[in-house]
Amino acid sequence: MVARMGILRLSHVDITVPDLDLAAAYYTGVLGLLESERTDDRIFFKCWDEEDHHSLAVRYDPRVGIDRFSFKVEDEEDLEELETKVEEYGFRVHRVSRGEEVGQGASIRFETPSGHEMELVHDVEKVGGLLGKFNPGAIPVGMQGIAPPRMDHLLINAEEVGVATRFYMDVLGFRLTEQLIGSDGHQIGTWLERSHTPHDIAVVNGPNGALHHFAYWLDDWDHVRQAADILAYNSIQIDVGPTRHGVTRGNTIYFFDPMGTRNEVFTGGYRPDPDFPTITWTEDNIGRAVFYYEGEVNERFIKVHT
């Protein structure tokens, strides 16, 4: 065919936590992820329906933060092609060889204009989903916690949202589904996709290098309600929701892991074709854009990041 396929979807998010045991207890017991591997200072988690080695990695560090986020490319050849494009754009690319990183083969890493370390990878170790490939059941029975089937997207902060967004679009082939425009005409928030969903990554105004949240997919609004029950039962601090987004049209809850990283559970949305016309939100509608039912955004949601 005429062009390479490029980025397929979000692969994994690597964060830092000050307490590995607490992180493991929360991400398995409350969120309902599966621990797939543990090293001296890192734990790797996956969702039950994910076949790849991990979608979340936590590393011990006294400070809560994000090490990097990683996207999966469709072909091995995409790595070389995208490496060239990133270098032509003026960013140095660091190659990670097979055997250097847990659970995956060769990858490339580089710093983006928003000050985040980004990784692209194709060869991820397959550990399989929980259902198997032979007359499988529809769900695994006996899962703990929320038990989302897979990771969905992440939202990062950037001082210059417009500049960061151009990089993801022009260099990495992301498509802009929605944007929030400030009264001065600049982009305050952008939502970008590769997987024909409303977003795989979003960028909102804030300090460079910061993580706003990462999100897990749930089947439907009823599963979102159950998630709220599980969070409340476990005394997890809910940030916002259950509610609806104007942007992406999804239904959601935001909450914090015990160390302060914001998590989201998300469902709904729509299926944008590559020729989907971008939706624009104006700053005077920011409340409905972010929280459609409430019509306003609380300070914590805007200010807190890791």
Add this chain to the structure above:
Amino acid sequence: MGVLRLSHAEVRVPDLELATAYYTEVVGLIETARENERVFLKCWDEHQHHSLVLNYAPTYGLDVVGWKLEAQEDLDEFTARIEAAGFACKRYAKGELGGGSGETVRFTGPSGHVNDLVWGMEQVGNLLPLHNPPPEPQGLVGIHPARIDHIFLMCEDVDGVTEFYRNVLDFRLTEQIVADDGYQLVTFLERTNSPHDLAFVTGPNQGFHHVAFWVDDWNQLRVAADICAYHGVRIDAGPTRHGATRGWGLYFFDPAGNRNEVYTGGYWADPDREPITWTEAEMGRAVFYYEGVVDQRFLTVHS
């Protein structure tokens, strides 16, 4: 880049007014155009001109299945591939096939179904503004699914037809039901990283099993069943769960006898996801997971 997704289906109906009333008021599609003996319909959230065309005919069944291409160059690429596989292609200019149609390559595949590969269908927009839109329009009638989802066809040689769609059109196999004699009874194929955009079940060539529309969740299937029952529309099966695809479905018939489905759920399928295999002994659970048996009507009735 290849086939993006299912674009549309053209179905035959012997009573255009009755069928139009059903598809707009019960299913809740939107009429976008009408030509001599043809009615064009779309779902509310679709931007393109149509996803369902009703063609007047003294019988029922499927006239055409349409696939949306990602790039204009795909038209030439696929023409070469399809002709190399031994099937003749005919090219149509934008608009030549009527109502909003794009540039099209038409061919009759090994299952006897007429396929249109389409690039550049007229865009009419969904029902929401592009500035500060609400999540959904108010006042829609009927089930009003958001979009078309997949199509289920019949053919005599499921193995051979499946190979054609995989090799020539780059569809990927997600699941299969394999008979005790080793042949494929049913195959599920995708281009959208979903469990299926296209499926084939053993039956007569050119047979049309159903076309499915996407709804948001299981609760919408309950509402859909209420709407079907209220209007006296005959429900074939469901609401229930599929073992294959893991989705939830409700099947019912349009007034001409073409089967419709509303569908939700499923999973994300990476391109390198290993296919799932169901055995003939487990076919009941594969098709209707809760019931565990497939009734004869579901297997044999088609249009």
